[in-house]
Amino acid sequence: MRRWDNRAWLGVLPVVLIVAFSAVVPLMTVVNYSVQDIFDLNNRLFVGFEWYRDTLRDPRFLEALLRQLGFSALVLAIEIPLGILVARNLPRRGASAGVWLVVLAIPLLIPWNVVGTIWQMFARPDIGLLGAGVNALGLDFNFTADPVDAWIVLLMMDVWHWTSLVALLAYAGLAAIPEPYYQAAELDGAGRWQVFRHVELPGLKPVLLIAGLLRLMDSLMIYTEPFVLTGGGPGSSTTFLSQHLTTMAVGQFDLGPAAAFSVLYFLVILLLCWLFYTAVMRSEDVEGGPGGH
Amino acid sequence: MAEIRLDDVAHRYPGAAADTLSGVNLVIPAGEAHALLGGSGAGKTTLVNLLSGLQPPSAGTLSFDGVDVGSLPPRDRRVAQVFQFPVLYQSMTVAEVLAFPLRNRGWKRAAARERARDIAGRLDLTRWLDARAAALPLFQQQLVGIGRALVRPDIALVLLDEPLTAVEPATKWQLRRAIRDVQRELGATMVYVTHDQTEAMTFADRISVVHDGRILQTDTPEALYNRPAHEHVAHFIGSPGMNLLQATVAGGTFRVGDQTVAAARDLGDGPCTLGFRPEWAALDRDGAGPVATVRGARVLGVEAHRPVGIVTADLGGQTVRTRQIIDVEPGDRVALRVDPARLVAFRDGVRVATVEAARA
Numbered sequence: 304m305r306r307w308d309n310r311a312w313l314g315v316l317p318v319v320l321i322v323a324f325s326a327v328v329p330l331m332t333v334v335n336y337s338v339q340d341i342f343d344l345n346n347r348l349f350v351g352f353e354w355y356r357d358t359l360r361d362p363r364f365l366e367a368l369l370r371q372l373g374f375s376a377l378v379l380a381i382e383i384p385l386g387i388l389v390a391r392n393l394p395r396r397g398a399s400a401g402v403w404l405v406v407l408a409i410p411l412l413i414p415w416n417v418v419g420t421i422w423q424m425f426a427r428p429d430i431g432l433l434g435a436g437v438n439a440l441g442l443d444f445n446f447t448a449d450p451v452d453a454w455i456v457l458l459m460m461d462v463w464h465w466t467s468l469v470a471l472l473a474y475a476g477l478a479a480i481p482e483p484y485y486q487a488a489e490l491d492g493a494g495r496w497q498v499f500r501h502v503e504l505p506g507l508k509p510v511l512l513i514a515g516l517l518r519l520m521d522s523l524m525i526y527t528e529p530f531v532l533t534g535g536g537p538g539s540s541t542t543f544l545s546q547h548l549t550t551m552a553v554g555q556f557d558l559g560p561a562a563a564f565s566v567l568y569f570l571v572i573l574l575l576c577w578l579f580y581t582a583v584m585r586s587e588d589v590e591g592g593p594g595g596h
Numbered sequence: 597m598a599e600i601r602l603d604d605v606a607h608r609y610p611g612a613a614a615d616t617l618s619g620v621n622l623v624i625p626a627g628e629a630h631a632l633l634g635g636s637g638a639g640k641t642t643l644v645n646l647l648s649g650l651q652p653p654s655a656g657t658l659s660f661d662g663v664d665v666g667s668l669p670p671r672d673r674r675v676a677q678v679f680q681f682p683v684l685y686q687s688m689t690v691a692e693v694l695a696f697p698l699r700n701r702g703w704k705r706a707a708a709r710e711r712a713r714d715i716a717g718r719l720d721l722t723r724w725l726d727a728r729a730a731a732l733p734l735f736q737q738q739l740v741g742i743g744r745a746l747v748r749p750d751i752a753l754v755l756l757d758e759p760l761t762a763v764e765p766a767t768k769w770q771l772r773r774a775i776r777d778v779q780r781e782l783g784a785t786m787v788y789v790t791h792d793q794t795e796a797m798t799f800a801d802r803i804s805v806v807h808d809g810r811i812l813q814t815d816t817p818e819a820l821y822n823r824p825a826h827e828h829v830a831h832f833i834g835s836p837g838m839n840l841l842q843a844t845v846a847g848g849t850f851r852v853g854d855q856t857v858a859a860a861r862d863l864g865d866g867p868c869t870l871g872f873r874p875e876w877a878a879l880d881r882d883g884a885g886p887v888a889t890v891r892g893a894r895v896l897g898v899e900a901h902r903p904v905g906i907v908t909a910d911l912g913g914q915t916v917r918t919r920q921i922i923d924v925e926p927g928d929r930v931a932l933r934v935d936p937a938r939l940v941a942f943r944d945g946v947r948v949a950t951v952e953a954a955r956a
Contacts, residue, residue, distance in 0.1 A: 483679045486650060491744070492671045492700035505686035 336562035354563035386469025419531025450540035476510035598752035605656035631796035634806035674752035676745035682737035853912030855886035871940040874919040885931035
């Protein structure tokens with residue numbers, strides 16, 4: 304005989320509370336703001352999707368979104384191959400392997416605003432080692448005035464900061480490929496490219512999926528470093544979604560539009576990550592991932 | 597296919613205090629199915645790595661058909677290997693895996709495909725040709741690995757490193773037979789590494805027993821079983837292994853303790869180890885011979901309505917096992933009857949001579 308005891312529901316309560324506080328409550332607050340025009344505690348007006356319409360028609364939002372997508376695409380396109388390249392050239396064992404791993408981990412341990420400060424100084428056209436050096440070569444370089452220069456420094460900074468993450472993950476992935484795969488390829492007379500294409504890349508797929516997702520999410524949320532480095536300029540050429548949002552919410556107290564913006568921003572990240580994940584997993588179905596045995 | 601020859605080959609890992617392999621002499625004729633049999637740590641894997649070229653010999657010469665290959669890298673040795681678990685390229689179909697070694701050596705696409713198709717046919721893989729290799733059942737995956745090893749017509753040697761490990765126990769014998777059949781068909785020279793004596797004995801024309809970095813004996817399965825050259829081989833092969841009794845030769849007889857076990861001529865007086873297989877001996881309730889006390893019996897089966905199995909007895913403090921009809925009980929005082937013609941005597945671990953040979 305089965306006895307029902309509704310007190311068992313109490314067991315679920317902690318989880319419900321945690322989920323509520325961590326996700327539902329804050330998110331719903333934002334959703335709540337995004338559909339109202341709030342003047343003060345007693346004066347508010349339900350406006351439906353008006354803020355969303357406004358945001359989607361706002362050229363500054365669309366420009367920031369385009370910039371954001373371009374930045375994330377470039378970050379992935381540079382850091383993933385570069386990270387694999389670094390990982391492939393690291394020593395597999397011995398004392399030097401440990402040293403290399405520590406050196407690689409250092410940028411990951413530096414606070415983001417410090418990274419921005421370091422590069423801000425490094426790239427200064429007057430006294431910075433990089434900026435002044437490039438100018439000394441006769442090239443006209445000024446990242447505070449030239450959008451292209453600003454983007455170059457921004458990308459260099461992100462590559463410097465985060466390629467290590469991809470490299471460390473790829474290193475772990477390479478270490479997990481059983482030695483016989485390399486032996487078989489050697490006996491089969493495979494060249495370097497074929498070893499990479501048929502042994503290493505399939506073996507790296509799961510970690511590259513993780514690395515790609517992490518870099519995609521992080522780069523979509525990037526705020527601190529460009530804020531410190533360029534302040535979003537020159538003009539708004541390095542103003543990404545998060546900085547645009549902060550300006551609206553904190554600088555101008557446009558809470559309604561900022562809330563709508565936030566929801567859209569969140570949905571963009573969610574959608575892109577889902578697309579990325581699906582695309583990689585689908586190619587896995589066709590080509591197969593490791594762990595087939 | 598090539599004749600494989602190892603002359604006094606040794607290998608020592610860099611920085612190691614002792615040789616992993618030493619004094620290895622072995623000739624494997626072209627087309628032979630050869631097994632390397634030994635426990636873990638015996639040096640089998642090192643020997644395979646020397647043959648494939650993953651490790652260079654530290655001493656001695658290794659030649660294929662008279663050509664010294666000791667310093668050639670693996671890819672230039674015409675060697676292929678089948679691993680313990682299927683090692684297949686994740687993104688390739690069976691046809692692509694099979695054609696891969698050929699394409700890497702400059703074969704035209706059509707010719708490589710033709711050859712791959714031929715090999716797949718011999719291994720009953722034709723219907724899987726366009727399937728992704730790594731998605732097949734383990735049995736077929738391992739067959740693909742074997743096909744890849746055999747696909748190059750100029751292959752000198754195929755190494756199989758415990759190839760049945762990953763396969764389900766019930767299908768091990770099928771895979772072993774498939775390997776053996778295609779080996780015969782193509783006349784491939786194969787070296788099959790295993791710790792399992794049944795696998796070795798049912799697969800190989802000849803077996804090398806590897807122990808402690810040396811080859812103790814290379815012989816046919818029958819010879820290894822009947823005339824082990826070394827105490828370790830006698831003990832290692834057979835289940836249970838040979839009885840090995842500490843004995844002395846005195847006045848033309850083998851004596852264990854104060855009992856005479858059998859006649860021994862021309863061996864020379866002194867201590868020796870006396871070996872005989874459990875089925876070459878029996879323990880009888882009535883009969884003449886050295887007296888032993890039965891300790892126990894393990895029934896293995898029934899023959900002619902009588903239980904048959906292993907009887908364990910105590911002979912002057914040493915254990916004797918026989919395979920016989922179980923008509924004795926623990927505590928019985930019994931007589932040990934051994935076929936004197938099949939007795940093997942060892943001194944310092946090495947066979948001196950069978951009694952038969954000593955008599956001749």
